[in-house]
Amino acid sequence: MKKTLTALLATIAFSTHAADFLPSTHNWNDGSSVYGKQQVVYHVNYDNGKRQGGALRNAQNHINAVGAENLDLRVVMHGKGLSMLLLPEEAEHTKLPVGNATDKQQAAIENLKKQGVTFKVCANTLRGKKIDIDQLYDAEAASDVVPSGVAEIAKLQGKGFSYLRP
Secondary structure, three states, X not given: OHHHHHHHHHHHHHHHHHHHHOOOOOOOOOHHHHHOOEEEEEEEOOOOHHHHHHHHHHHHHHHHHHOHXXXXXXXXXXXXXXXXXXXXXXXXXXXXXXXXXXXXXXXXXXXXXXXXXXXXXXXXXXXXXXXXXXXXXXXXXHHHEEOOHHHXXXXXXXXXXXXXXX
Protein backbone atom coordinates (compact mmCIF):
# COMPACT_ATOMS: atom_id res chain seq x y z
CA MET A 1 0.00 0.00 0.00
CA LYS A 2 2.81 2.37 0.88
CA LYS A 3 4.49 1.74 -2.53
CA THR A 4 1.24 2.40 -4.36
CA LEU A 5 0.64 5.65 -2.47
CA THR A 6 4.23 6.78 -3.14
CA ALA A 7 3.89 6.01 -6.85
CA LEU A 8 0.55 7.85 -6.99
CA LEU A 9 1.97 10.93 -5.27
CA ALA A 10 5.03 10.93 -7.55
CA THR A 11 2.80 10.69 -10.63
CA ILE A 12 0.68 13.61 -9.47
CA ALA A 13 3.75 15.69 -8.62
CA PHE A 14 5.41 15.11 -11.98
CA SER A 15 2.27 15.55 -14.06
CA THR A 16 1.34 18.85 -12.46
CA HIS A 17 4.71 20.32 -13.41
CA ALA A 18 5.08 18.72 -16.85
CA ALA A 19 3.61 21.81 -18.50
CA ASP A 20 6.51 23.86 -17.10
CA PHE A 21 8.84 22.10 -19.54
CA LEU A 22 6.81 22.82 -22.69
CA PRO A 23 7.41 25.92 -24.85
CA SER A 24 5.03 28.62 -23.73
CA THR A 25 3.43 29.13 -27.17
CA HIS A 26 2.33 25.48 -27.68
CA ASN A 27 2.23 26.25 -31.40
CA TRP A 28 3.78 23.03 -32.70
CA ASN A 29 3.54 24.28 -36.29
CA ASP A 30 5.98 27.11 -35.65
CA GLY A 31 9.29 25.25 -35.71
CA SER A 32 11.31 28.44 -36.00
CA SER A 33 10.57 29.33 -32.39
CA VAL A 34 11.46 25.83 -31.24
CA TYR A 35 14.47 25.04 -33.45
CA GLY A 36 15.86 28.36 -34.68
CA LYS A 37 18.08 28.63 -37.75
CA GLN A 38 19.91 25.50 -38.85
CA GLN A 39 22.67 24.49 -41.25
CA VAL A 40 22.60 20.79 -42.11
CA VAL A 41 24.39 18.47 -44.51
CA TYR A 42 22.70 15.21 -45.52
CA HIS A 43 25.21 12.52 -46.54
CA VAL A 44 24.02 10.05 -49.23
CA ASN A 45 26.42 7.32 -50.39
CA TYR A 46 24.05 4.36 -50.82
CA ASP A 47 22.04 3.25 -53.85
CA ASN A 48 18.90 1.86 -52.22
CA GLY A 49 16.07 3.78 -53.92
CA LYS A 50 13.64 3.38 -51.02
CA ARG A 51 16.22 4.66 -48.56
CA GLN A 52 17.03 7.59 -50.86
CA GLY A 53 13.31 8.37 -51.10
CA GLY A 54 13.23 8.29 -47.30
CA ALA A 55 16.11 10.76 -47.18
CA LEU A 56 14.16 13.12 -49.45
CA ARG A 57 11.09 12.77 -47.19
CA ASN A 58 13.31 13.49 -44.17
CA ALA A 59 14.51 16.65 -45.89
CA GLN A 60 10.92 17.75 -46.52
CA ASN A 61 9.95 16.97 -42.92
CA HIS A 62 12.98 18.95 -41.76
CA ILE A 63 11.81 21.94 -43.81
CA ASN A 64 8.28 21.54 -42.48
CA ALA A 65 9.56 21.59 -38.89
CA VAL A 66 12.08 24.42 -39.14
CA GLY A 67 10.81 26.48 -42.07
CA ALA A 68 12.65 26.89 -45.36
CA GLU A 69 13.72 30.40 -44.38
CA ASN A 70 15.47 28.97 -41.29
CA LEU A 71 17.24 26.07 -42.96
CA ASP A 72 20.37 25.80 -45.10
CA LEU A 73 20.19 22.15 -46.17
CA ARG A 74 22.69 20.55 -48.53
CA VAL A 75 22.54 16.99 -49.81
CA VAL A 76 26.03 15.72 -50.66
CA MET A 77 26.23 12.56 -52.76
CA HIS A 78 29.25 10.42 -53.57
CA GLY A 79 29.85 6.81 -54.54
CA LYS A 80 26.63 4.86 -55.02
CA GLY A 81 24.73 7.88 -53.71
CA LEU A 82 24.89 9.47 -57.16
CA SER A 83 22.22 6.97 -58.20
CA MET A 84 19.77 9.35 -56.51
CA LEU A 85 20.18 11.70 -59.51
CA LEU A 86 21.08 9.11 -62.16
CA LEU A 87 18.34 8.70 -64.75
CA PRO A 88 17.21 5.03 -64.80
CA GLU A 89 17.83 4.60 -68.53
CA GLU A 90 21.43 5.84 -68.11
CA ALA A 91 22.59 3.29 -65.51
CA GLU A 92 23.70 0.73 -68.10
CA HIS A 93 26.11 3.31 -69.57
CA THR A 94 27.85 3.86 -66.22
CA LYS A 95 29.52 1.80 -63.51
CA LEU A 96 26.54 2.28 -61.19
CA PRO A 97 24.13 -0.64 -60.95
CA VAL A 98 20.97 1.46 -60.85
CA GLY A 99 19.56 4.89 -61.57
CA ASN A 100 16.96 6.00 -59.05
CA ALA A 101 15.90 9.36 -60.53
CA THR A 102 12.40 8.13 -61.37
CA ASP A 103 9.59 10.59 -62.07
CA LYS A 104 8.54 10.39 -58.41
CA GLN A 105 12.08 11.00 -57.18
CA GLN A 106 12.55 13.86 -59.65
CA ALA A 107 9.38 15.55 -58.39
CA ALA A 108 10.60 15.30 -54.79
CA ILE A 109 14.03 16.69 -55.73
CA GLU A 110 12.48 19.55 -57.71
CA ASN A 111 10.19 20.43 -54.81
CA LEU A 112 13.11 20.48 -52.37
CA LYS A 113 15.18 22.66 -54.71
CA LYS A 114 12.32 25.16 -54.89
CA GLN A 115 12.56 25.40 -51.10
CA GLY A 116 16.30 26.12 -51.18
CA VAL A 117 17.83 22.65 -50.77
CA THR A 118 21.01 22.17 -52.80
CA PHE A 119 22.32 18.87 -54.15
CA LYS A 120 26.09 18.44 -54.49
CA VAL A 121 27.72 15.78 -56.66
CA CYS A 122 31.21 14.34 -56.18
CA ALA A 123 33.53 14.84 -59.18
CA ASN A 124 35.67 11.88 -58.09
CA THR A 125 32.61 9.64 -58.37
CA LEU A 126 31.65 11.10 -61.75
CA ARG A 127 35.08 10.13 -63.07
CA GLY A 128 35.35 6.80 -61.27
CA LYS A 129 31.86 5.58 -62.19
CA LYS A 130 32.04 6.94 -65.75
CA ILE A 131 29.06 9.25 -65.29
CA ASP A 132 28.51 12.30 -67.48
CA ILE A 133 26.76 15.25 -65.83
CA ASP A 134 24.05 15.03 -68.52
CA GLN A 135 23.10 11.57 -67.22
CA LEU A 136 22.01 13.10 -63.92
CA TYR A 137 18.66 14.71 -63.24
CA ASP A 138 18.85 18.52 -63.13
CA ALA A 139 22.56 18.74 -62.34
CA GLU A 140 24.83 21.56 -63.54
CA ALA A 141 28.58 21.11 -63.73
CA ALA A 142 29.32 24.69 -62.70
CA SER A 143 27.15 24.84 -59.59
CA ASP A 144 26.41 21.28 -58.42
CA VAL A 145 29.72 19.43 -58.76
CA VAL A 146 32.26 19.53 -55.93
CA PRO A 147 35.79 18.09 -56.21
CA SER A 148 35.24 15.52 -53.43
CA GLY A 149 32.02 14.54 -51.68
CA VAL A 150 33.66 13.54 -48.42
CA ALA A 151 35.87 16.65 -48.38
CA GLU A 152 32.76 18.78 -48.99
CA ILE A 153 31.04 17.17 -46.00
CA ALA A 154 34.08 17.80 -43.82
CA LYS A 155 34.30 21.41 -45.02
CA LEU A 156 30.63 22.01 -44.19
CA GLN A 157 31.01 20.42 -40.76
CA GLY A 158 33.98 22.71 -40.15
CA LYS A 159 31.70 25.64 -40.95
CA GLY A 160 29.20 24.52 -38.30
CA PHE A 161 26.83 22.38 -40.38
CA SER A 162 25.20 19.50 -38.52
CA TYR A 163 25.79 16.09 -40.10
CA LEU A 164 22.94 13.69 -40.84
CA ARG A 165 23.00 10.41 -42.74
CA PRO A 166 19.34 9.63 -43.29
